[in-house]
Amino acid sequence: MPDWSYHPLFKSWLTKLPNALGREFIHNGMSLIASSKLGSSFIEFLGHMDPSPKLQKEFLNIHVSNPIGLSGKIDPLMTGTKAFAQLGFGFIEIGPVALQPYRSPASYDSTKQNILFPLKLETLGIEQTILKLKKLQSLGKPIFIRVSPDHSLLEQSEIIKALHPYCDTFIIEDKDEFTSNCLSLIKKAAKEKPLLLSIKQKDVRSSLIKISRYIKDTIVDGIVIEENSVMIGDFQLFETKQVDALLESLIMLRKNEITSVPIIISGGVLEPEDAKSLLSNGADLIILSSGYVVSGPGLPKRVNELLLMDQEDSDKEIVDGWQYYWLFGLCILIGGILALLFSMTRVILPYDEAFLNLSRDQLMMINNRIILFMAHDRMTLAGTMISGGIIYMQLAKHGVRNGVHWARKAINIAGITGFIGILLFIGYGYFDWLHGLFWVILLPFFVIGYKKTTGASHTPLSMNLKNSHSWKRSLWGQLCFVTLGFSFVIGGVVISAIGISSVFVNTDLTYICMTPELMDSINSRLIPLIAHDRAGFGSALISVGLLVLMMALWGFHEGARWIWKTFLIGGIPAFSAGILTHFIIGYTTFIHLLPAYFALALYLLGLYLSKDFLTQKS
Structure with missing residues (x-):
């Protein structure tokens, strides 16, 4: 407790x-x-x-x-x-x-x-x-x-x-x-x-x-x-x-x-x-x-x-190898930006067209809302990747670099979970080479970072002296971020499970105006392609949820300004892509967006309640 x-x-x-x-x-x-x-x-x-x-x-x-x-x-x-x-x-x-x-x-x-x-x-x-x-x-x-x-x-x-x-x-x-x-x-x-x-x-x-x-x-x-x-x-x-x-x-x-x-x-x-x-x-x-x-x-x-x-060593050495974790996060950030650009333009890439044996224009002629729906999945995935990349980079620079054990542990847990999540991409029969190449690029940075940063074993320091008002209020803020992290993880599990099973929820079908049977009759590979996107987004959401959760559980220390900034900056891409995308494509069903509204409320409330405690100077 x-x-x-x-x-x-x-x-x-x-x-x-x-x-x-x-x-x-x-x-x-x-x-x-x-x-x-x-x-x-x-x-x-x-x-x-x-x-x-x-x-x-x-x-x-x-x-x-x-x-x-x-x-x-x-x-x-x-x-x-x-x-x-x-x-x-x-x-x-x-x-x-x-x-x-x-x-x-x-x-x-x-x-x-x-x-x-x-x-x-x-x-x-x-x-x-x-x-x-x-x-x-x-x-x-x-x-x-x-x-x-x-x-x-x-x-x-x-x-x-x-x-x-x-x-x-x-x-x-x-x-x-x-x-x-x-x-x-x-x-x-x-x-x-x-x-x-x-x-x-x-x-x-x-x-x-x-x-x-x-x-x-x-x-x-x-x-x-x-x-x-x-x-x-x-x-x-x-x-x-x-x-x-x-x-x-x-x-x-x-x-x-x-x-x-x-x-x-x-x-x-x-x-x-x-x-x-x-x-x-x-x-x-x-x-x-x-x-x-x-x-x-x-x-x-x-x-x-x-x-x-009192025992802090002012001359303590910087932990070697943190740069590889930082580059790992940078690659995810760049990958997210590229994914965002593609999802805002073509949406369907050439290897997707090859898998479907349909061009983007042909799919638009069949039902343009299928393209918009896929853009919605890919934009939310891109926003999640950008946020995840920012958090990885911050943990590497401000945590692992200074030998903080919990920061390294958070990167390892979330990173390994993300690599395992690649299996979800093929859960419904489709695996694209670009995702495989992306993980092949990421893996060396993660492995080298893991091996070189074993010296990050320091317990965090705290300058918290009193049961101050800002401390008591920050506990509510911490509760908000802990709940947010758990919600992301649970949401990612649910989305991944849907992605490798039924693929759609009722509001999705209402927006697309087609049944799964009709889509399957048009092209038997269309649903596996959509499922691949959904499972990929679910996997990314689980990893980012773990990062948010572990930062909230282990990183709340008085004066830890970088933690508050990481929450602030890291949350903007995910929430912007996750909510604005729905309004751009016209998929604004309230019940569908309710989890996103709930998460946004937790995010804003958490930032407000924890600001004084996390950002005050020593």
Whole structure:
């Protein structure tokens, strides 16, 4: 559930469901998808969440792929753990784990954008937790287990002993009655697993001496500064943004020479800049809490991409081979322009006449609307090719050239799909040599580009700091372009299927004023020729739809001006040819043009809603 679907579509009604119903619906649904290899690939395709290898670090001999984790408060029943591991997190917190289960779900205040948690946090109980953890042993992410503070010292030790085989580290919350001897017993139960001491932010100042003693005696291996809570009746509220107070405590610990152990910040992070500020001032890891629910599932990805800005290599090399992808796009652009010129003049080419054993003039004498109908198919194909060529060239120049992995992946997926689509041309019995020659010319550029650009492996950077108005509005724009891309792909599949089966829809026959049987009786090769055009257009539309879809899914980053320009310039040829052509030839049936009007509305709305976010300067 990416941000572009979470905020515009689902959040408003899911948060209105009673108690934890909305939460469990989301978590169970995501985990169901993530439980299969195909589902995992689908999640990755939608979100492209994997963090850059540059963000990897060692934390107490534990390898984390990035410094952002998820609080156990968000998934107390562990129904979404498998999915969260694929949403850009470097580690997952489980708990608080208690001996017995306790069900008292949190509630969401949609008016104030806050989550109210019970005073005693919800927990599965140790038996169910162990059963869940056994199923998650191949999770691939470090697991931090928080032990419930509602137990005695001996009970906490028993919990740690029972959970020891299933986690990487333990978090235990500080108590007034704790002494060095008490924590030593818990440390002994944890054996070689690191023990982290959690302290409320408001108690850090008064606990400095105690913390220093614990660290000196090597009883604890790290400190967790915990977000503060406010009591509201029988519930507690964790403010979504507490970065100033947390930062103050973090700096205080570091200034008091508590530098030999790592420090984790738990909660209080609402926007990417919050996490960056804490990490820049000495925090080792961040655990997202209520702010994750308010900001949306894309928050860890946005933080990860912002952190990469500090590691950007100003002297990074240009990826060799991007020029071949650019030439690949240029060839498609030129091919589209030539196809447009032919479709606006002769329409029927000499090899078409040879296939039909009819001249253009003879076909005009039979029914001039057949020529106009073929011009309509070929003009829309030409416009689609021109748009596709522009997008390929832009992806090559601004994406692959700079080593952006997703741009290369988009070109490869769309390009391979386009090459496979050549098979559709012969689905109804006609394959012209010009199309074959065109693909023979394209293939070397694509293959060389594919082989030479393997170094394009960089994760995109982002300068997005805040949950600004332009960011929130851009999610609607992104949704428009994602829908547009999906619509193009589906439309291309439908058109291709029609092209290799029935060839015509009812409105086509009404415009031509002839039945397929009559056309076939006039010339048995006429329908295969028209089918060849339809299937070719369908194949091109699928490829361009994939390009639009992948740009919308993976390319929306604040300040990515070239993405917005690519959408703008790339869309003009396709929509101009696809809509104006119908008015030129008089094929203006509303129901036939309705999909094109719908697509145009998505295109214009997407441009308008995403402009401020994509085009603002750093």
